[in-house]
Amino acid sequence: RIDGKRLWDSLMSMAEIGATPKGGVKRLTLTDVDRQGRERFRGWCEALGLTVRVDAIGNMFARREGRDPKRLPVLMGSHLDSQPSGGKFDGALGVIAGLEVMRSLHDLGIQTEAPIELVNWTDEEGSRFGHSLMGSGAWAGIYPLEKVYGLKDVEGVSVEEALTGIGYKGEVPAKPFPADAYFELHIEQGPILEKEGKQIGIVTGAQAQVWYDAVVTGQDAHAGTTPPSARRDALVCAARIIDLVDRMMRARGEDGRGTVGQLHVLPNSRNVVPGEVRFSVEFRHPDFAEIERLAAQFPREAGFIARDCGTPLKLEELFRLPAQPFDPGCVDLVRQAAVRLGLPAREIVSGAGHDAVYVARSVPTAMIFTPCKDGLSHNEAESIEPGEAEAGCQVLFEAVVARANR
Amino acid sequence: RIDGKRLWDSLMSMAEIGATPKGGVKRLTLTDVDRQGRERFRGWCEALGLTVRVDAIGNMFARREGRDPKRLPVLMGSHLDSQPSGGKFDGALGVIAGLEVMRSLHDLGIQTEAPIELVNWTDEEGSRFGHSLMGSGAWAGIYPLEKVYGLKDVEGVSVEEALTGIGYKGEVPAKPFPADAYFELHIEQGPILEKEGKQIGIVTGAQAQVWYDAVVTGQDAHAGTTPPSARRDALVCAARIIDLVDRMMRARGEDGRGTVGQLHVLPNSRNVVPGEVRFSVEFRHPDFAEIERLAAQFPREAGFIARDCGTPLKLEELFRLPAQPFDPGCVDLVRQAAVRLGLPAREIVSGAGHDAVYVARSVPTAMIFTPCKDGLSHNEAESIEPGEAEAGCQVLFEAVVARANR
Ligand SMILES: NC(=O)NCCC(=O)O
Numbered sequence: 095r096i097d098g099k100r101l102w103d104s105l106m107s108m109a110e111i112g113a114t115p116k117g118g119v120k121r122l123t124l125t126d127v128d129r130q131g132r133e134r135f136r137g138w139c140e141a142l143g144l145t146v147r148v149d150a151i152g153n154m155f156a157r158r159e160g161r162d163p164k165r166l167p168v169l170m171g172s173h174l175d176s177q178p179s180g181g182k183f184d185g186a187l188g189v190i191a192g193l194e195v196m197r198s199l200h201d202l203g204i205q206t207e208a209p210i211e212l213v214n215w216t217d218e219e220g221s222r223f224g225h226s227l228m229g230s231g232a233w234a235g236i237y238p239l240e241k242v243y244g245l246k247d248v249e250g251v252s253v254e255e256a257l258t259g260i261g262y263k264g265e266v267p268a269k270p271f272p273a274d275a276y277f278e279l280h281i282e283q284g285p286i287l288e289k290e291g292k293q294i295g296i297v298t299g300a301q302a303q304v305w306y307d308a309v310v311t312g313q314d315a316h317a318g319t320t321p322p323s324a325r326r327d328a329l330v331c332a333a334r335i336i337d338l339v340d341r342m343m344r345a346r347g348e349d350g351r352g353t354v355g356q357l358h359v360l361p362n363s364r365n366v367v368p369g370e371v372r373f374s375v376e377f378r379h380p381d382f383a384e385i386e387r388l389a390a391q392f393p394r395e396a397g398f399i400a401r402d403c404g405t406p407l408k409l410e411e412l413f414r415l416p417a418q419p420f421d422p423g424c425v426d427l428v429r430q431a432a433v434r435l436g437l438p439a440r441e442i443v444s445g446a447g448h449d450a451v452y453v454a455r456s457v458p459t460a461m462i463f464t465p466c467k468d469g470l471s472h473n474e475a476e477s478i479e480p481g482e483a484e485a486g487c488q489v490l491f492e493a494v495v496a497r498a499n500r
Numbered sequence: 501r502i503d504g505k506r507l508w509d510s511l512m513s514m515a516e517i518g519a520t521p522k523g524g525v526k527r528l529t530l531t532d533v534d535r536q537g538r539e540r541f542r543g544w545c546e547a548l549g550l551t552v553r554v555d556a557i558g559n560m561f562a563r564r565e566g567r568d569p570k571r572l573p574v575l576m577g578s579h580l581d582s583q584p585s586g587g588k589f590d591g592a593l594g595v596i597a598g599l600e601v602m603r604s605l606h607d608l609g610i611q612t613e614a615p616i617e618l619v620n621w622t623d624e625e626g627s628r629f630g631h632s633l634m635g636s637g638a639w640a641g642i643y644p645l646e647k648v649y650g651l652k653d654v655e656g657v658s659v660e661e662a663l664t665g666i667g668y669k670g671e672v673p674a675k676p677f678p679a680d681a682y683f684e685l686h687i688e689q690g691p692i693l694e695k696e697g698k699q700i701g702i703v704t705g706a707q708a709q710v711w712y713d714a715v716v717t718g719q720d721a722h723a724g725t726t727p728p729s730a731r732r733d734a735l736v737c738a739a740r741i742i743d744l745v746d747r748m749m750r751a752r753g754e755d756g757r758g759t760v761g762q763l764h765v766l767p768n769s770r771n772v773v774p775g776e777v778r779f780s781v782e783f784r785h786p787d788f789a790e791i792e793r794l795a796a797q798f799p800r801e802a803g804f805i806a807r808d809c810g811t812p813l814k815l816e817e818l819f820r821l822p823a824q825p826f827d828p829g830c831v832d833l834v835r836q837a838a839v840r841l842g843l844p845a846r847e848i849v850s851g852a853g854h855d856a857v858y859v860a861r862s863v864p865t866a867m868i869f870t871p872c873k874d875g876l877s878h879n880e881a882e883s884i885e886p887g888e889a890e891a892g893c894q895v896l897f898e899a900v901v902a903r904a905n906r
């Protein structure tokens with residue numbers, strides 16, 4: 095069995111890096127704080143005798159050899175980057191639990207048939223450079239590396255500069271290599287497991303999404319002298335589009351998701367009619383057909399609003415992601431482990447995007463969810479119980495070892 | 501007569517300080533760029549033999565003695581600070597034209613009966629610390645100095661720190677001193693004079709306004725997992741209030757003004773439902789009764805929206821300013837000057853706030869407007885003709901000298 099206390103202690107140790115006053119974590123991808131997290135993780139891996147390699151997008155792979163040199167590796171992992179005001183567990187749980195699996199194998203003197211690799215994917219959150227699942231997406235070949243290198247944060251720093259800056263632009267090419275399976279443990283980040291008193295979510299797939307960048311152009315003008323008829327207020331237009339996103343979400347019922355999370359106003363002065371507003375838009379739904387409909391409807395309706403406001407809208411679709419079903423065989427290993435351990439479990443579709451979604455395109459994949467308090471995530475108050483982390487980690491251990499020894 | 505070329509050259513020289521790539525000016529109050537503007541202005545004044553004093557809020561007074569030591573000074577001036585992306589003339593015209601009046605008096609060897617003082621008021625724009633007309637307001641006793649010193653910009657720098665930082669926290673107390681009159685030349689910042697082909701606006705007063713700070717509190721949550729029913733999205737609420745402000749403005753017809761110019765989202769991440777939004781709101785109208793009605797209606801209706809959204813709203817009224825009529829005698833001096841010079845002129849009410857509004861509470865005051873291209877201001881493209889600056893300056897000269905020699 096894995097060691098629940100050691101797992102929790104390492105989770106808390108990782109949470110010190112980028113700790114925020116309100117009990118959360120700010121470990122934005124490819125910052126110096128991220129580098130510190132990576133270094134601590136690397137140290138733990140090397141202490142176990144694992145070989146750590148880094149690829150061209152900064153993904154880290156820590157390898158434990160198996161008995162059979164011809165077997166493909168079984169992968170597990172998640173991400174150590176966080177939201178600007180994120181929690182201690184989103185991502186870190188999957189990486190540190192993978193470490194605990196490695197430690198337990200080491201303590202128990204188990205050598206699996208297949209090698210096992212523990213992955214820390216770069217920039218899962220997407221909050222700094224605008225593309226979530228960036229490291230796994232580059233690895234999977236979904237984002238061409240040159241395009242990803244050129245993405246910039248709001249300060250104008252590119253991904254390539256940031257990678258080089260923290261010394262994590264690795265030698266290994268960022269592309270899929272043959273692997274036998276991938277397992278990712280993650281907190282649910284939603285309310286379902288907690289509400290139903292389940293310890294384990296057997297994740298059967300992830301929902302579809304579409305993300306946009308929007309720019310509304312109006313005209314800077316004096317707030318005191320410019321009459322209503324002469325105004326081209328970019329913020330009034332953006333406000334109506336924000337309302338549209340909310341209405342389009344609600345029209346889809348409880349399965350709908352529509353969010354404007356990021357918004358910047360220019361020149362952002364109290365007595366100036368805003369001349370430009372830049373903002374993000376994203377929609378999600380378990381059914382890709384619904385996302386296709388949203389992606390047809392939204393640009394059209396937002397365009398009507400912009401025309402009515404006299405403030406042109408530029409809309410760029412950043413990515414459109416179909417729903418991703420996971421591999422039935424891998425999902426079954428998760429189910430069997432939960433049953434064997436007597437843990438109350440249910441099948442669930444992921445509301446969040448995860449690296450597993452891109453990995454699943456070339457490697458048989460499954461995910462394990464654990465509950466989180468009040469379904470809260472992307473929030474400093476994100477919280478889980480040590481027993482929940484332990485249960486999730488034990489299921490990960492069983493599934494990975496079963497797959498590696500099959 | 502004043503020297504139009506010298507006036508224009510000095511305007512262009514001042515516009516070099518904080519010049520922006522798009523032809524505008526960024527000379528935010530109490531920054532180092534503002535300090536450079538103040539130093540250049542001080543140098544010009546001292547070269548004329550004027551005595552420059554600085555008061556406790558950084559207002560600068562450049563004095564030219566009159567013949568009669570018992571006469572109260574005639575004041576003229578405006579402001580050298582600008583919007584974050586402002587134009588070359590908003591404020592600077594009145595200060596540099598006042599300098600040209602001083603230079604012309606000097607060249608012509610005229611000593612007026614009353615002394616004349618040229619003022620550069622601190623922080624007229626209000627865009628950095630949230631209170632427009634700050635320097636004149638502190639001088640007029642409308643904002644208690646201790647309260648003004650404590651105001652902070654978005655980076656947390658206080659007015660007092662910023663004043664000390666640029667060496668402009670002066671010795672002279674910031675309070676009204678006896679003065680005979682105040683004249684301020686300014687660009688109209690609106691479309692009326694240009695549309696009617698008038699060279700001079702005889703400003704009879706300024707409209708009423710009310711300003712607010714608003715904070716909407718929601719809950720940070722994951723954009724992918726949080727169902728519509730569980731969302732408390734602060735930005736959706738703010739968007740509906742922005743729309744309300746626009747509708748309340750339009751309900752007042754072409755005289756209405758309602759603007760949300762500044763807005764910040766927290767945590768401002770693409771895949772996080774916003775947990776907090778902070779924004780400014782302001783309304784203006786020529787009729788104070790209308791502002792009183794807006795100030796009763798807006799908090800109530802915004803409160804309803806916030807309640808519907810489940811996201812509490814904190815609304816702080818920053819100031820409420822009645823309409824300010826100017827002094828009939830001073831206004832008449834402006835009218836007479838325009839007539840004498842044969843300049844097409846009309847009476848006009850100021851849409852913008854001006855330092856003259858506060859000065860008028862203790863000193864007989866009038867203002868002179870000149871047209872600006874397309875009525876555009878608080879915009880880097882703000883533009884006037886040299887001939888327009890010259891005509892306005894000539895009217896200022898005549899009015900000030902007439903008053904000082906009466
Ligand atoms: N797991 C998670 O929070 N991923 C961030 C990407 C997303 O927005 O779904």
Ligand SMILES: NC(=O)NCCC(=O)O
Pocket residue numbers: 316317318365590624625626632633689851852853854
């Ligand atoms: N003149 C001018 O632009 N003043 C700024 C204060 C205001 O918003 O009216």
